[in-house]
Each structure stands twice: as structure tokens, then as C-alpha cells.
Amino acid sequence: MAAQVQALTSATGLISLLNEEERELQFYGLSQLNAVADRFWAEISDSISRIEILYEDEGFQHRQLAALVASKIYFHLGEFDDALNFALGAGELFDLADTSSYVQTVVNHAIDKYIELRSKGEEAEAAIDPRLETIVERMFERCFETKDYAQVIGISLETRRLDLLERALVSGDTRSLLAYVQNDCVDLISSIRLQGQVQELLFKVHMQFESPDYESICLCLSKLNNPKKTAEILAMLVGGQNDDKVLSAYQIAFDLDANATQEFTKAVVAELGTDDNAESAGGPTPMDRIKSILRGDETLKLHLEFLFRNNKTDMNILNRTCKLLDSRMSLAHNAMTITNAFMHAGTTVDNFLRDNLEWLSRASSWSKFSATAALGVIHRGQIKHGFALLQPYLPEDNTSVSPFSEGGAFFALGLIHACHGSEKVINYLKDVLVSYQNDDVEILQHGACLGLGAAGMGSGSEDTAHALMNVLYTDSAVSGEAAALGLGLVMMGSSHEATLKDMLLYAKETLHEKIIRSLAVGIGLLMFGRKQEADPLVESLLNEEDPLLRLGAVHTITMAYCGTGDNGAIRKLLHLAVSDVKDDVRRAAVTGLGFILLRSPEQVPRMVELLSESFNPHVRVGAALALGIACSGTGSKAAIAILEPMLKDSVDFVVEGASVALAFILIQQNETYEPKVGEVRKRFATIIETKNAEGVTKFGAAISQGILNAGGRNVTIGLTTNDGQLNAPACAGMLLFTQFWYWFPLAHFLALSFRPTALIAVNKDLNTPNLEAVCTSRKALYTYPPNIEQPVAQAPVKIATAVLSTTAKTRRTTKKTASDEPSSAKKSDDSESPTKDKVDEDSMDVDDSNTSADQKTQKKGRKTASDTFTVSNITRLLPFQEKHMKWPAGARYVPVKQGRISGVLVVKDTAPEEPEDLIESALPDDPIEDEDDSADAEIQPPGPFEYPFDSEHA
Numbered sequence: 001m002a003a004q005v006q007a008l009t010s011a012t013g014l015i016s017l018l019n020e021e022e023r024e025l026q027f028y029g030l031s032q033l034n035a036v037a038d039r040f041w042a043e044i045s046d047s048i049s050r051i052e053i054l055y056e057d058e059g060f061q062h063r064q065l066a067a068l069v070a071s072k073i074y075f076h077l078g079e080f081d082d083a084l085n086f087a088l089g090a091g092e093l094f095d096l097a098d099t100s101s102y103v104q105t106v107v108n109h110a111i112d113k114y115i116e117l118r119s120k121g122e123e124a125e126a127a128i129d130p131r132l133e134t135i136v137e138r139m140f141e142r143c144f145e146t147k148d149y150a151q152v153i154g155i156s157l158e159t160r161r162l163d164l165l166e167r168a169l170v171s172g173d174t175r176s177l178l179a180y181v182q183n184d185c186v187d188l189i190s191s192i193r194l195q196g197q198v199q200e201l202l203f204k205v206h207m208q209f210e211s212p213d214y215e216s217i218c219l220c221l222s223k224l225n226n227p228k229k230t231a232e233i234l235a236m237l238v239g240g241q242n243d244d245k246v247l248s249a250y251q252i253a254f255d256l257d258a259n260a261t262q263e264f265t266k267a268v269v270a271e272l273g274t275d276d277n278a279e280s281a282g283g284p285t286p287m288d289r290i291k292s293i294l295r296g297d298e299t300l301k302l303h304l305e306f307l308f309r310n311n312k313t314d315m316n317i318l319n320r321t322c323k324l325l326d327s328r329m330s331l332a333h334n335a336m337t338i339t340n341a342f343m344h345a346g347t348t349v350d351n352f353l354r355d356n357l358e359w360l361s362r363a364s365s366w367s368k369f370s371a372t373a374a375l376g377v378i379h380r381g382q383i384k385h386g387f388a389l390l391q392p393y394l395p396e397d398n399t400s401v402s403p404f405s406e407g408g409a410f411f412a413l414g415l416i417h418a419c420h421g422s423e424k425v426i427n428y429l430k431d432v433l434v435s436y437q438n439d440d441v442e443i444l445q446h447g448a449c450l451g452l453g454a455a456g457m458g459s460g461s462e463d464t465a466h467a468l469m470n471v472l473y474t475d476s477a478v479s480g481e482a483a484a485l486g487l488g489l490v491m492m493g494s495s496h497e498a499t500l501k502d503m504l505l506y507a508k509e510t511l512h513e514k515i516i517r518s519l520a521v522g523i524g525l526l527m528f529g530r531k532q533e534a535d536p537l538v539e540s541l542l543n544e545e546d547p548l549l550r551l552g553a554v555h556t557i558t559m560a561y562c563g564t565g566d567n568g569a570i571r572k573l574l575h576l577a578v579s580d581v582k583d584d585v586r587r588a589a590v591t592g593l594g595f596i597l598l599r600s601p602e603q604v605p606r607m608v609e610l611l612s613e614s615f616n617p618h619v620r621v622g623a624a625l626a627l628g629i630a631c632s633g634t635g636s637k638a639a640i641a642i643l644e645p646m647l648k649d650s651v652d653f654v655v656e657g658a659s660v661a662l663a664f665i666l667i668q669q670n671e672t673y674e675p676k677v678g679e680v681r682k683r684f685a686t687i688i689e690t691k692n693a694e695g696v697t698k699f700g701a702a703i704s705q706g707i708l709n710a711g712g713r714n715v716t717i718g719l720t721t722n723d724g725q726l727n728a729p730a731c732a733g734m735l736l737f738t739q740f741w742y743w744f745p746l747a748h749f750l751a752l753s754f755r756p757t758a759l760i761a762v763n764k765d766l767n768t769p770n771l772e773a774v775c776t777s778r779k780a781l782y783t784y785p786p787n788i789e790q791p792v793a794q795a796p797v798k799i800a801t802a803v804l805s806t807t808a809k810t811r812r813t814t815k816k817t818a819s820d821e822p823s824s825a826k827k828s829d830d831s832e833s834p835t836k837d838k839v840d841e842d843s844m845d846v847d848d849s850n851t852s853a854d855q856k857t858q859k860k861g862r863k864t865a866s867d868t869f870t871v872s873n874i875t876r877l878l879p880f881q882e883k884h885m886k887w888p889a890g891a892r893y894v895p896v897k898q899g900r901i902s903g904v905l906v907v908k909d910t911a912p913e914e915p916e917d918l919i920e921s922a923l924p925d926d927p928i929e930d931e932d933d934s935a936d937a938e939i940q941p942p943g944p945f946e947y948p949f950d951s952e953h954a
Helices: 002-007 012-017 023-056 063-077 080-093 101-118 122-126 130-145 149-159 162-171 174-188 192-206 214-223 227-239 243-259 262-272 286-294 297-309 315-324 330-343 351-355 366-378 386-390 403-416 423-435 441-455 462-472 477-490 497-509 513-526 531-542 547-560 567-579 583-596 601-608 617-630 637-646 652-666 676-689 695-708 728-737 744-753 805-819 823-832 836-865 879-884
Strands: 715-717 754-756 758-762 772-775 869-872 893-895 903-909
Touching: 012 023, 023 063, 063 080, 063 101, 080 101, 080 130, 101 130, 101 149, 130 149, 130 162, 149 162, 149 174, 162 174, 162 192, 174 192, 174 214, 192 214, 192 531, 214 227, 214 243, 227 243, 227 262, 227 286, 243 262, 243 286, 243 297, 243 903, 262 286, 286 297, 297 754, 297 758, 297 903, 315 330, 315 351, 315 676, 315 695, 330 366, 330 695, 330 744, 366 403, 366 441, 366 744, 386 403, 403 423, 403 441, 403 744, 423 441, 423 462, 441 462, 441 477, 441 744, 462 477, 462 497, 477 497, 477 513, 477 728, 497 513, 497 547, 513 547, 513 728, 531 547, 547 567, 547 583, 547 728, 567 583, 567 617, 583 601, 583 617, 583 728, 601 617, 601 637, 617 637, 617 652, 637 652, 637 676, 652 676, 652 695, 676 695, 728 744, 744 754
Parallel strands: 758 903
Antiparallel strands: 715 754, 772 869, 893 903
């Protein structure tokens, strides 16, 4: 039979059988057509109506076969809806085990259709064809039979079948599947409601174990915003007096501080209450330590220790740039201020400011504001001494002397306490908003609003939001701009209905462009991570005639779908990037692609390659920033290949954007790992040295140098945490940084995106023991880039004296006469006074041969030794180095959390009876000199800046 089918050259005879009266002949014809449908579908398609008639004939016994043949024909015709409808009618004849393209395509289309109907709500779910549900159920059963649980999880999440998700989780390796769903799937769910339901299911499955993974459970609870249950788990772990459980509680607290919002961690601390059993003389209890960790005190202290101890800032870069830039220009002064802030971010080292007070005194107006605010970036995390560090610049007795410097100090105070604002700091900055009533109040309020936004980020405090809203309603362009940004930061991710309504209403009423632009950013921050909840807002903003409101729609899409890779959001941004009439909207739309795809950086170069060559320079700079944001710290060769030609662009701000993007991508890379690093660094230096280069181009090159060397060369751009979770403050800081093109002080917010690349291990007392981990890779890949060489003045070269031919002839004659002397005399003379040239020449000959042999031996030895090296505690550990790291066998200290080796790790001491070798802190206990303590301190606040313009505001 197969041979006969193969020998067919036409299906005309088989088709004619369908017109016969006998059912057996019709059945035979359909059977043969089913076998040859892939070959003769074009010919059969002319008779598709006859096949459909047979299917609709309820008296025909083989209706399902007719449906299967019709389905195949429609598949080849590209009519997939019809192909699916007839495949459903084929029933069991539609074989899911078949691996043909026909079956796979129809099944995929069926699943897509099922997903579409399930996502439309309960009414659409009720109208789903039972046959469609049957085919999807059969697909699930087939996956269960083959133990393809990952596919079941993916489809069940798309189709919102949580019953099948739970069955998959408990059927396979439950713990690994739970981790897969939590780390790789949950954040990609577009519906916030469904995301919460999945987290509840994960919590339920976790709790079924005899020994639950409380770290993962608390992560679920933080996503569910359930501080009460989280506090109960922490109290339970500590209350058992079990050392292993206490250490686990510490690690959970560190992870919550890194991954959860400020609002959540404060709520957990409040739920934990006070420890009535604490002994005042017995030191801190485990519960006290947990509260300290949740408040951020311990993490900030450890990060300060790491950044200060390992600071490798190349001061030659700063000093040379300072000499080349004209400090009388505001643009150049801002460039140096921001560059210094980035290079010393979090290190508490402000020597450059101390050594260049004369240069600093040339700042005027807002340059002065930015210079003072830079102290907040440099001393970020010094929450214990924040007020003392800024005391020389903060106003006294509500009397403003230098409003720009004092406004910058308010901003700096917020940056020091970023995401960890205490009540004292928040209340102080709120008082500033109402305490000053003079001509310069808007400058002071501007700094205080930005400081409030940074310190109260993610706190969701309605009191703080109300104070900022009052400033917004004053309709001052300067203070209202900062108030709008502060509102977005404080209420970040809350989608607070009343606040959103007020911001939208005011954006349509005010006439100040600066306020509308800031409200556009603030609204985007308010909807951070809200995904589909933000869609109605986006649609309403896109229909506005005001381009700045459409800009708000772009920022809302960017933040709502940040890190999700959502195809719908990408389509909207790409459409706006090529169709909107406003350059601001187009630039922001392209830049937003980097935020949405930050977890899939390999997709971005291909997506923006054509946009990087657009005729519109705003689109080109947006493409550059998108590459930098998505590929930050990766050293992506594809991204570098697109950005390098943009350094020669004819438009200055495109070169600026390309420089910043390259700095993002190459941060913490050296020439051994990525050879392009050296070329890019030299390119930045060349731009700064070129006298006729545009000021904006030099600005971009200068701050790019600061980014490449950020945090003493010990931080990276961390838009995700060490656990792979989205880092909300970092994403907010990056969004605000991208607004520096119209307001330079916003560049300081990039410090929120800096993540220390460190191995920091702490013991049960939260002290740092001396320990080592092993890296099974070449050490040269992870070394710090070399410092630039200072130009050395060369000594004048002695010009050779001209020798006449007659003089040369006389010398040869004298030399010949000397050679005729007795050999004994010659030997005596040579032994007593050998010529220096001969000795040196002989010595060099001997040294060359010996050195060459030694070098060969050493090189062979290095080749073996450099394959493995050790990394100590509180030292730099690069992200791409982590996969080569492991804990040595038989080590005394073992991490509580397996599978991670970077960030803050709690370790268990396997030999507690032996004395510990602890690492002493390099930071002074009190960086501020007290009146009663005249001892020298390593870190002191720089003296007040003496500005020549201060007298104008006296």
C-alpha cells in the first residue's frame, strides 16, 4: 500500500472517490488523501468543500477522518484558525505524539488560543470550547509522561492553570523546580494578581517539607507583602536557640535588606517588637542583630569597610582631567564634580576636594549645589555620622547664607541615607520644606525634596508624600520639579491611587515644562513593576496632545515592565521610537528597551542596531543608552562594536551618550579580559585633551571616566541583586541618571545603581573572620586596570660632536701604536684599569643569557600556578568570576546559603572551640573629631567651601 501511495503522481482519482455514493469508497478515499495530503495539498484544496460536507454529515461514520484531512489542507494554506477548528473535530485521530510540523504548529496555535481565552477573564474562560481544553489537557498529560516538568510549568503559568503548576512542582524534583519558578518565572508574569497567586502557591508547597527552605519562604512573603508572617518565621528561628537556625535567620535578614522594599523591612522590624529578655550587659541578642540587619546598618557598615579598604582610585585621572578642563565653565565644573563623586562613591575618601579647594571655590549657582551634593555620593552609607559630616554646610537657626550649598547639603543628606532614611532624617528634611520663608526658599526646597526622595525611597509614607505634594502645589518650577521626582521615589511601585490621580491632574494644569517633565518620570516610578495594571494609564497618556505627557507614558511602560522582557511593551516602545513627532519621546522610548531587556542583554544589540544608525540623533543616543543599560558590566562585544563608531558621530550629545554607554559595559573590565578597555580609556583621555572638542563631548568623556573607575574600582552597575532579583532602587537611580542631559544634579542618582562586587563573610557575631575561597581561573583576568602613567619630562639629549676625517685618522694611528706594545704590559694595564665600556658590555652579555633562561623557567611555573588562586574575605570578587569560585575542601567556615559566593554571606564555624582570626576594621570608630577627643582621625569632613559668591546671599 505504501508503495502505491508513493507511486502516485496525482490525487485526482482519490478525490473522485469522495463523490461516490458508497461510504466505504468515501472512507477509502479519505484514508488515501490523508496519507498524501502533504504532497498534493494544492490539488486537494480545490475539493476542500466536499471534505467539509463529509465532516458535517452526522450520518457519516468517519467524520473525524474528514476533519483531519481538512485540517491538514488548511494548515498548508496558512489558515491556522481553520486548521485548529478541524483538528479539534478530528478528536483522537489528531495524534499529539506525531512530531511533524503540522502537529506541532496546530498544538502551538491551540495553546496560544487557550492562553488568549484564559487571560480575558472568567466570562471568556466559560466560553472555551471543551474540545480545545481537551487537546491542551492531552498535551499536559504527554508532558507529565515524559517528565518534561519545565514545559508544564511554563504553559501552566501562561494558561493560569495553577492546579497543573502545583502538580508539576510536587511530581518532580520539588526543591529545584521551586527555585526555577521563583528565580526565572515569577517576575515574567504580566498580571500582578496572578503573580501573587503563584507566590501563595510556592509558599504552600514550601511549607509541606519537613525542613522548609525558610530563605525562599521569606522571599515569597516579601513579594506577597506579608511582614507579619515573615517576622513570625524569624522569631521562630531565633527562639529555638539553635545556632544553625540563628545563622539562617541572619542570612534571611541580609537577603531581605537587599531584595525587599524599605516599607517592608520597616514593617518586619515593627512586627518583631522589643526583646524583653535582652540583657543590657550581655551585648546584643540575636534578635537585636536581626533588627540591625533589616534596618540596613550592618550591610552599609560592611560595604563601607570593603570600599574603604580596597579603594584603588587612580588620582592621576582626576588631577589630569582637572588641569585640562576649564573650571570657570559651569559645564566643566559639573563634569569634575560628578566624576570625582563616582570615582569615590561610598569610599568616604574626599581628598580630592581637600586638595582642590581653590578649584572648588570657582563653582557658582547650581554648580555649587552639585558640588556639595557630591559629598552624599562619596559618604553614602555613613548613616551614623551623616549630620556631623554635613554640619559645615547645613544652615543654622533657619537662616540661609549660601542657599545653593545648603540645598546641595540637603540632597547629600538624602543620598547618604538612601533607602535607609531614619525618622530623624525624614522629619528633618520635611521641616526644611516649611521652615524657610525667604527669596531662596525654592533652592533649599529643591535639595530637600531630592533628599527626601532618596532617603524615603520605597517607604510608601503618605505623610512624606503629603509634604512633597504641598511643595508641588506652590507651582514653583525649581522646587516643584524636585517635589515631583521625590513623590515618585517615595511612593515607588505602590501605584497609590490618590497620589497618581493628583500627579496626573496637576501635570495637565501646570504651565511649567520642568514640572510636567518631572511628573512624567515620577508617574513612571510610581508604577514600577505593576505590569498590566499600568496599561490603562499608558493608553490614556498616549492619547494626550502634550508630548511631555506622552513621555510619561514611555516612562510608565519602561518602569512597569522593567526586567520582564515583555513583548507587548517592546512593541509599544519600538512603535513610539519611530512614529512619535517629539524627539524626547523617541529618545526615551529607545532607552526604555534597555530597562525592559536588562535580563536578556544579548537581544539588545540586534534590536537597536538599525536604530543606532537613524537619521535622528536623539534616537541614536537612545540606542546607545539602551545598550549601556542592558549590557552593563558584561563587556558585550556586540554592543561595543555598535558603540565604537558612535564615538565619531557628528553630534556632540550622541558622542556623550556613547561614551557613557561604553563605560557602563566596560566597568570593572581589564585589558586581559576585554582588550577594548585600553582603547576606550585612551579615547576618553584624547577627547578631554582635544582643545576644540565640544563641551558636551568632554562632559561625557569625563563622567565616563568616573563610571569606569566608580567606587574605587570596586563596584559595578547592579540593576539586579546578587540573588538575581530586580533591584528597584538601582533601576530608579538609573532612570533618574538618564535625565542628567537636562539637569546635571540628577546624575548623582547613579550612585544608587552601584553594587559593590565583594566577597564579605560574617560569623555568628556579625564579625568578619579571616578566610579564603578558591578561584579556578587565571588571576590576570580579574586584576585592577593599571593606573595611568604621568608624563615624565625627559632630560635633554646630548648632541654628538662632529668628528673630522683628519681627527679620525689620527685616532686610528694612535690606537695601532698602542697595540704594538708588549703583551705583558698590555695585560698589566688591562688588569689594573679595565675600560668601563668593556666591563659593562661583558656584564650585559652574561646577564642576558642567564635572564633569558630564568624567564623561561619562571614562565613555565607561572602557567601552572596562575590557574588557581585564593580570594580573601572583604576583597573584590567580580560577577564573571563567580562561576569559577568554590569553597576549599575542609574549610573551617562554610556558608549557610549554598550556591552563592558573592555579597554578604553568613558562614558557620565548624571549629567553634578554636580561637578565631578576625579582620580588624580599617574604618575609624568615629570619623568626626569630638571636642573631648583630639586624636587624629583617618576620615574627616572637608572644610567648608569658600565660594566668592556667598556674600551675595549673606
